[in-house]
Amino acid sequence: MIRLFFLSLLLLVPAAPVLADGPRIEVTQPDFQFGSVFQGEKVEHVFEFRNAGDDPLLIDRVKSSCGCTAVLVSSKELAPGATGEVRATFDSTRFHGNVVKTIYVYTNDPNHKLVQLHLRGNVKEELQLSARSVTLGPVAAGQSVSTRVKLTNKGDQVAAIGPARTTAKEIKVDFPRRLLQPGETADIELTATAGSGKTVVSGYLLIPTDSPRLPELRIPLQLRITKSE
Structure with missing residues (x-):
């Protein structure tokens, strides 16, 4: 009876996240739908990611497509289990209709050396x-x-x-x-x-x-x- 009691307690304890071998980038939401905005409005969004590996994750650089700016707002080196952020801003002044803007994140993850993040939506002309x-x-x-x-x-x-x-x-x-x-x-x-x-x-x-x-x-x-x- 006592053994069954302790076994039940162990089942209730949440398991610790398993870290993969080497550095591994894991993005919470790589695609962000901003809906519709009027031409001239700016869209801002923060993409969150974490190092799901067991070695330090290095962010070499962050680039963005035309009409969009992106900046790494966290450290370039993330310890295993640590989280980071990329803040993106899209200026819709020169755009109309459906748009897709891409942010490129270069890492030392051997399986994801280049990660693409996307801002998608519609620009309406007032x-x-x-x-x-x-x-x-x-x-x-x-x-x-x-x-x-x-x-x-x-x-x-x-x-x-x-x-x-x-x-x-x-x-x-x-x-x-x-x-x-x-x-x-x-x-x-x-x-x-x-x-x-x-x-x-x-x-x-x-x-x-x-x-x-x-x-x-x-x-x-x-x-x-x-x-x-």
């Missing part, structure tokens, strides 16, 4: 432009060409936008500051006059907004000029 870039021409020197870009308020608040400007003197825009209601679309007209001596003119269309997430919209512009005979 102010949506009909074009990601605009090319005018080709047009002969001394001639003019025009085009339009549509801007739609996809948010649920009134947006103050403008006045718009361009960084290329050959490309003009006439768009004063105005209010854009939710669901409303505005036309932005661009007119370019080709000068001589150049075949390509590049610049940006800049549109200030009152959005705290996206204070300025930026579209690359290009004017192509035909060579004079």
Whole structure:
């Protein structure tokens, strides 16, 4: 009876975690779904991991893909059983739609020398432009060409936008500051006059907004000029 009592006590005691041979990285959640955010918002997340091996785990370096920054916030050397963290920040300003950002963690784990961590989600455009870039021409020197870009308020608040400007003197825009209601679309007209001596003119269309997430919209512009005979 006494032997059965002690056997029951042993069964109630939680077993200690078994450590694998050598260093071994074990990530709690390698994929983080951040859902939907408005363009311009930043997403922050901390990835947790531990050394499930019986030798020190060394973190050689941490790298990240475009639009994302990552930093190791714990020691580069983790003793067996110790835990570490990688803090990742994704800036959604230049992105839209479904995105996947990857963080690369390089270790001395012989079975996982490179570990990939992922931030996944959707970036919604509060102010949506009909074009990601605009090319005018080709047009002969001394001639003019025009085009339009549509801007739609996809948010649920009134947006103050403008006045718009361009960084290329050959490309003009006439768009004063105005209010854009939710669901409303505005036309932005661009007119370019080709000068001589150049075949390509590049610049940006800049549109200030009152959005705290996206204070300025930026579209690359290009004017192509035909060579004079």
